[in-house]
Amino acid sequence: GAGVSQSPSNKVTEKGKDVELRCDPISGHTALYWYRQSLGQGLEFLIYFQGNSAPDKSGLPSDRFSAERTGGSVSTLTIQRTQQEDSAVYLCASSPQSGVNSPLHFGNGTRLTVT
Amino acid sequence: AQSVTQLGSHVSVSEGALVLLRCNYSSSVPPYLFWYVQYPNQGLQLLLKYTSAATLVKGINGFEAEFKKSETSFHLTKPSAHMSDAAEYFCAVSDRGDSNYQLIWGAGTKLIIKP
Numbered sequence: 001g002a003g004v005s006q007s008p009s010n011k012v013t014e015k016g017k018d019v020e021l022r023c024d025p026i027s028g029h030t031a032l033y034w035y036r037q038s039l040g041q042g043l044e045f046l047i048y049f050q051g052n053s054a055p056d057k058s059g060l061p062s063d064r065f066s067a068e069r070t071g072g073s074v075s076t077l078t079i080q081r082t083q084q085e086d087s088a089v090y091l092c093a094s095s096p097q098s099g100v101n102s103p104l105h106f107g108n109g110t111r112l113t114v115t
Numbered sequence: 116a117q118s119v120t121q122l123g124s125h126v127s128v129s130e131g132a133l134v135l136l137r138c139n140y141s142s143s144v145p146p147y148l149f150w151y152v153q154y155p156n157q158g159l160q161l162l163l164k165y166t167s168a169a170t171l172v173k174g175i176n177g178f179e180a181e182f183k184k185s186e187t188s189f190h191l192t193k194p195s196a197h198m199s200d201a202a203e204y205f206c207a208v209s210d211r212g213d214s215n216y217q218l219i220w221g222a223g224t225k226l227i228i229k230p
Binding site: 003041044091093102103106107108 | 119124147149151153156157158159160161164166205207209211212213214215217218219220221222223
C-alpha cells in the first residue's frame, strides 16, 4: 500500500529564498508530524497536527517556519528567508492516532541544502 | 528533562556475530521506549517498543531489547547479524502515553555488517 510521500526528495536553495516542502500522509491517518534531522543529531520535533484540532507548533525554531494541513490530509512546511542553519533532512510522519500505541510511519524525507 | 544517549554513532560487526546497540535514557517517570530503524533509501519504521508490560521486548527481524530500570537502559540486541541488518537505528523515549510527538530521540547508530 502507499506509504507517506514527501516531495521534493532533495532541494537546494539560496540563502534568503523561501521553500515549501510537501507531505502526503497515509490515507486515514489523523495524526501528522514534522521533524528535522540535522547531521549527527536526533530527530527534532517541529509541529504536530491531529485531526481538526489546532496544531501544536511548540517545536518550530523561529517565526520563519510555518506549516499547514489542508483538509486533514496533505501538509506543507514552509521556511521563509532560508538560512544556512536550516540545512537538514525534514521528515514527515503520520499515524492512525496520536498515542504511543500507534506507531509512526515516516516518509523518506526532504534533504534541504541552503547555499 | 528527558534525554536519550546512544553510545557510538557507528557500530561494526561481522556477519553472524552478536549485535548490541546501546541506549540509555533519563526520565523522571516510568518511560515508554522505542527503537526505530531506517534502512537505506527508506523511511524510519518501528522495530519494537516498551510500554510497561514485559521488560524483554521482541521486535521484527529477530531483534529484541530489554528494559532495565536500575541501569536506565534499553539496549537493542540480535544474536546473529545478517547483511540485511545494515541500517541506522534510533532509540526514543517518552514519558507520555497519549502523544507520539513528545518522543525524545537519540542521535542514531549506524550498524555496519562486515562479510
